[in-house]
Amino acid sequence: MTRIVLSKPDIDRALKRIAHEIVESQRGESGLVFLGIPTRGIHLAQRLAALVAEIEPQDVSVGTLDVTMFRDDLAAKSTRMTVPTEIPASGVDGRTVVLVDDVLYSGRTARSALDALTAIGRPSIVRLAVLVDRGHRELPIRADFVGKNLPTSTSERVNLSLVESDGVDEVSIA
Amino acid sequence: MSIVIRGASLCGETSADILIENGVITDVGTVSVRATRVIDANGLIALPGLVDLHTHLREPGGEGAETILSGSRAAASGGFTAVHAMANTNPVADNANIVERVQERGRQAGYVEVRPIGAVTKNLEGEQLADIGAMARSTARVTVFSDDGKCVGDSLLMRRALEYVATFGGVVAQHAQDPRLTIDALVNEGPVSADLGLRGWPSVAEESIIARDVLLAEYVGARLHICHLSTAGSVDVIRWAKKRGIAVTAEVTPHHLMLTDETVRSNSPIFKVNPPLRTAEDVEALRAAVADGTIDIVATDHAPHASATKDCTWHDASFGMVGLESALPVVLATLVEPGHVSWKDVARIMSTTPATIGRVHGYDAPLVVGSPAHITLVDPTSRGTWSTDRLEGLSTNSPYLGIELPGRIVGTLFNGTETVVDGTLVDAEALRKP
Amino acid sequence: MKHLLSTRDLSRDDAVAILDTALDMAEVRQRDVKKLPTLRGKTVANVFFEDSTRTRLSFEAAALALSADVTTFTAQGSSVSKGESLKDTLQTIEAMGADFIVLRHQHSGAAQAVVDNRWVDAHMINAGDGTHEHPTQALLDAMTMRSRLKGDAARGSDLDDISITIVGDVVHSRVARSNAWLLHTLGASVTFAAPRTLIPRGIDHWGAKVVDTLDEALDERPDVVMCLRIQRERMSSGFFPSETEYSTVWGMTPARLAALPDTSIVMHPGPMNRGLEIAGSVADSAQSTVTDQVTNGVATRMAVLYHLMGADS
Numbered sequence: 001m002t003r004i005v006l007s008k009p010d011i012d013r014a015l016k017r018i019a020h021e022i023v024e025s026q027r028g029e030s031g032l033v034f035l036g037i038p039t040r041g042i043h044l045a046q047r048l049a050a051l052v053a054e055i056e057p058q059d060v061s062v063g064t065l066d067v068t069m070f071r072d073d074l075a076a077k078s079t080r081m082t083v084p085t086e087i088p089a090s091g092v093d094g095r096t097v098v099l100v101d102d103v104l105y106s107g108r109t110a111r112s113a114l115d116a117l118t119a120i121g122r123p124s125i126v127r128l129a130v131l132v133d134r135g136h137r138e139l140p141i142r143a144d145f146v147g148k149n150l151p152t153s154t155s156e157r158v159n160l161s162l163v164e165s166d167g168v169d170e171v172s173i174a
Numbered sequence: 175m176s177i178v179i180r181g182a183s184l185c186g187e188t189s190a191d192i193l194i195e196n197g198v199i200t201d202v203g204t205v206s207v208r209a210t211r212v213i214d215a216n217g218l219i220a221l222p223g224l225v226d227l228h229t230h231l232r233e234p235g236g237e238g239a240e241t242i243l244s245g246s247r248a249a250a251s252g253g254f255t256a257v258h259a260m261a262n263t264n265p266v267a268d269n270a271n272i273v274e275r276v277q278e279r280g281r282q283a284g285y286v287e288v289r290p291i292g293a294v295t296k297n298l299e300g301e302q303l304a305d306i307g308a309m310a311r312s313t314a315r316v317t318v319f320s321d322d323g324k325c326v327g328d329s330l331l332m333r334r335a336l337e338y339v340a341t342f343g344g345v346v347a348q349h350a351q352d353p354r355l356t357i358d359a360l361v362n363e364g365p366v367s368a369d370l371g372l373r374g375w376p377s378v379a380e381e382s383i384i385a386r387d388v389l390l391a392e393y394v395g396a397r398l399h400i401c402h403l404s405t406a407g408s409v410d411v412i413r414w415a416k417k418r419g420i421a422v423t424a425e426v427t428p429h430h431l432m433l434t435d436e437t438v439r440s441n442s443p444i445f446k447v448n449p450p451l452r453t454a455e456d457v458e459a460l461r462a463a464v465a466d467g468t469i470d471i472v473a474t475d476h477a478p479h480a481s482a483t484k485d486c487t488w489h490d491a492s493f494g495m496v497g498l499e500s501a502l503p504v505v506l507a508t509l510v511e512p513g514h515v516s517w518k519d520v521a522r523i524m525s526t527t528p529a530t531i532g533r534v535h536g537y538d539a540p541l542v543v544g545s546p547a548h549i550t551l552v553d554p555t556s557r558g559t560w561s562t563d564r565l566e567g568l569s570t571n572s573p574y575l576g577i578e579l580p581g582r583i584v585g586t587l588f589n590g591t592e593t594v595v596d597g598t599l600v601d602a603e604a605l606r607k608p
Numbered sequence: 609m610k611h612l613l614s615t616r617d618l619s620r621d622d623a624v625a626i627l628d629t630a631l632d633m634a635e636v637r638q639r640d641v642k643k644l645p646t647l648r649g650k651t652v653a654n655v656f657f658e659d660s661t662r663t664r665l666s667f668e669a670a671a672l673a674l675s676a677d678v679t680t681f682t683a684q685g686s687s688v689s690k691g692e693s694l695k696d697t698l699q700t701i702e703a704m705g706a707d708f709i710v711l712r713h714q715h716s717g718a719a720q721a722v723v724d725n726r727w728v729d730a731h732m733i734n735a736g737d738g739t740h741e742h743p744t745q746a747l748l749d750a751m752t753m754r755s756r757l758k759g760d761a762a763r764g765s766d767l768d769d770i771s772i773t774i775v776g777d778v779v780h781s782r783v784a785r786s787n788a789w790l791l792h793t794l795g796a797s798v799t800f801a802a803p804r805t806l807i808p809r810g811i812d813h814w815g816a817k818v819v820d821t822l823d824e825a826l827d828e829r830p831d832v833v834m835c836l837r838i839q840r841e842r843m844s845s846g847f848f849p850s851e852t853e854y855s856t857v858w859g860m861t862p863a864r865l866a867a868l869p870d871t872s873i874v875m876h877p878g879p880m881n882r883g884l885e886i887a888g889s890v891a892d893s894a895q896s897t898v899t900d901q902v903t904n905g906v907a908t909r910m911a912v913l914y915h916l917m918g919a920d921s
Contacts (some may be wrong), residue, residue, distance in 0.1 A: 077918060079625075079915055093698070119636075124707055363809050367808070487715045489717070489718075489738070
């Protein structure tokens with residue numbers, strides 16, 4: 001049984017709120033870099049960057065951070081394809097990096113992302129933004145910006161669809 | 175001691191009883207005499223005892239792979255009553271001492287007649303003739319001379335060998351392989367060797383030597399035997415030579431009648447053999463050549479190897495397959511069942527003619543009164559998956575393991591003595607009891 | 609994939625996936641921190657029965673870049689080159705803890721034999737077996753062709769419409785075999801140019817065209833000319849009479865380079881015999897990809913190690 005927990009207006013609202021919170025937290029500092037974690041984090045990063053730029057014109061750049069090679073479960077799972085990492089020309093050194101992912105669960109992807117980022121440079125601040133936090137953390141990691149907290153059981157599956165990749169904006173639980 | 179074999183089909187034709195007294199066939203037909211032993215052979219084919227012109231018994235020097243006793247047992251279980259032991263032992267059978275010892279060890283084993291083959295050249299080195307006369311005049315009465323495993327490559331030496339061996343009424347059995355054209359060769363040259371990056375063994379390396387040797391044999395007026403033909407081109411050369419009246423005989427192995435070089439793609443060294451397995455077209459040509467008489471005999475080239483020499487890379491593996499036990503089943507599958515030859519032909523190509531080429535006594539009039547009782551009883555309807563249970567020798571390098579083969583040797587009589595009873599090899603102790 | 613033994617059984621999708629990962633690995637190699645933690649705690653054993661410093665160093669660099677521990681075994685000479693020793697050597701190395709074995713062996717089929725006979729459980733990478741295959745070389749060559757000829761459109765693409773002339777000692781070349789099969793799988797068209805002594809018999813089914821002279825191949829204006837290394841001892845074995853004659857008819861000379869379109873590239877797996885199969889100035893020209901191939905070699909081998917490590921392999 002599948003139930004829809006977030007529809008398009010819910011997602012839009014959540015992202016808008018996150019954008020505002022990010023602007024708020026910047027306190028006028030510039031040099032914001034959104035790095036999307038593949039695959040849906042990439043689209044969310046792009047949307048957030050656009051929303052932030054609308055709220056307050058500033059130096060915002062967007063990139064992609066592939067975390068595949070930093071995962072701790074590679075030998076246990078079937079081979080995952082890597083995705084190109086694209087760091088904006090300005091780099092990440094001394095900037096505020098917002099890592100963007102779709103769903104925060106065990107925290108292992110976020111951990112991989114922190115390691116992957118370390119290999120690329122040294123931002124002054126790193127934040128984590130997620131559209132959905134479904135709980136069940138396995139590592140001491142929390143998100144700075146959360147679109148929606150979704151209490152789930154581990155047996156449930158959270159499906160997050162975005163227009164860019166799936167044709168529709170929707171979060172459901174199965 | 176008298177034995178009566180009841181109701182066997184003689185060479186696949188009429189059924190009859192065979193009476194054997196004191197090792198000799200004394201009656202064929204309806205035998206009413208009460209015998210000491212009666213073998214019910216209803217539904218079985220009686221063949222003259224099989225004669226292998228090409229066997230590697232490995233003794234002396236290679237007893238880890240086979241001995242004269244273990245090879246004799248393998249032979250008897252395959253329906254053979256005589257085998258020719260190749261000379262490439264260590265030391266090489268290039269003198270009277272060795273051939274006499276080999277023959278004596280065969281006699282002691284008691285399962286088959288072991289006829290030593292003498293080397294053509296000293297230590298198989300292809301440089302100087304071996305003690306051919308001494309071997310021919312020894313108690314072993316050697317009549318077949320071969321450097322098998324190696325080709326007598328030097329043309330002048332081959333001419334001399336043909337002439338000298340003819341002096342003693344013998345025959346040279348040539349391993350036709352141009353040494354220069356096959357340096358480091360590992361597999362038939364063609365798509366398989368190209369794909370696997372293994373050094374190719376061109377068919378012309380065999381055919382050119384055969385062509386040269388039939389011309390030499392004609393020129394000096396000697397008899398020539400060609401071992402293990404493996405290519406369609408070789409068949410053409412032999413056919414031409416025979417038409418011309420040259421005294422050449424030719425053999426083919428069971429494996430060259432069944433297997434192709436495509437097996438090499440398995441990368442399993444069990445299929446590594448000299449000459450190499452060839453193409454499906456070659457296999458067809460070889461079968462047709464047996465059917466039309468161009469190829470005279472089937473000989474096993476039984477080549478046992480210890481397992482370590484096959485549990486390695488293709489390159490490092492030894493050449494050779496065991497074949498005594500499986501010879502008749504493979505002949506049945508490749509020649510009889512497809513209709514290329516009759517059972518009568520099987521008697522010819524696996525007994526009478528090899529005995530003629532090797533000058534083995536007692537095989538010229540098979541299954542008739544007065545002949546020595548060398549008899550093989552075959553159940554042609556039996557079929558089974560070939561397994562190591564069917565192997566009686568010391569080595570298990572059979573390429574047929576896991577393959578279904580027809581036919582089963584139910585009985586073998588060597589000089590009237592049963593070496594195989596009800597499909598089971600008689601053990602050595604029992605065999606020696608009078 | 610558990611092992612990489614051959615390009616012959618590599619599917620188009622698997623090959624493209626490895627090449628795409630290799631692009632990402634190449635990007636990592638450009639960073640200040642060039643190392644990935646991917647193979648931390650794993651051991652890659654480089655087992656080289658035949659000397660090949662450049663291949664060994666390339667695999668070592670790839671393994672180290674993925675944070676693997678690396679052990680290296682090199683053996684030359686006849687005492688350890690027997691089959692029993694191959695089995696024993698590999699079992700010993702695995703017993704010391706090797707998760708990946710990179711095997712270079714002078715005998716065709718050696719890596720395949722190790723896998724077929726289950727002498728070891730480790731992931732096997734064939735780093736060159738006799739005159740048979742050298743799959744990572746073919747993959748790095750394909751990566752080089754894709755990047756140089758397709759630029760930004762490289763990712764996800766195969767080599768459809770690309771024409772390659774492979775010139776030289778095809779019969780003894782594992783590079784030629786692995787390339788011919790991989791290129792065929794990737795949709796490229798391959799032409800061999802060599803004296804007939806250096807073309808194997810029985811390759812009709814490879815789908816490659818065979819011509820006698822290099823000029824005949826160059827008339828078709830290939831996108832790629834790949835020169836194979838010529839072993840000097842082939843002369844004494846009668847494959848061709850002299851270096852001069854070889855370089856005159858089959859050497860990649862400046863004049864031949866000039867006749868090629870500017871967009872065509874010249875490849876060589878190395879080590880080169882300058883002046884024999886390739887002129888020095890051609891090797892150093894902008895159209896030469898020799899150093900690209902070395903760079904791409906590390907990225908490709910990283911990608912291969914990565915693709916073998918997954919649990920579906």
